[in-house]
Amino acid sequence: MRSFALGLILSAVAAPCLAQTVLKSEPLALSPYEVVFVQDPSCPAGKVLKVTGAIRGLHRRKACVPLASAQASLATAIP
Structure with a gap:
C-alpha cells in the first residue's frame, strides 16, 4: 500500500514537469x-x-507540430 501511495505522489509531482x-x-x-x-x-x-532558435546569421526553424506530440499545455504565458 505504501509503494502505491508513493508512486501516486511521484507521478503527481512529475506530470507538471x-x-x-x-x-x-x-x-x-x-x-x-x-x-x-x-x-x-x-x-x-x-x-x-x-x-527553434538559431545562431546569429541563420534563420529560426519553424514547423507546425501536433499538440499531443509536443506535450504542451494551453497555459497563458506572457512572452
Missing part, C-alpha cells in the same frame, strides 16, 4: 537551439508552431 507552455506570440529574443511553442493561425487546428 512534462508540460510545455504555449505562448500567444513568438518571442523576439530566443537563445540558440531553444524551443518554444506558439499558437499561430497559420497552423491547422490541433497543431502549434514549434520555433
Whole structure:
C-alpha cells in the first residue's frame, strides 16, 4: 500500500514537469537551439508552431507540430 501511495505522489509531482507552455506570440529574443511553442493561425487546428532558435546569421526553424506530440499545455504565458 505504501509503494502505491508513493508512486501516486511521484507521478503527481512529475506530470507538471512534462508540460510545455504555449505562448500567444513568438518571442523576439530566443537563445540558440531553444524551443518554444506558439499558437499561430497559420497552423491547422490541433497543431502549434514549434520555433527553434538559431545562431546569429541563420534563420529560426519553424514547423507546425501536433499538440499531443509536443506535450504542451494551453497555459497563458506572457512572452
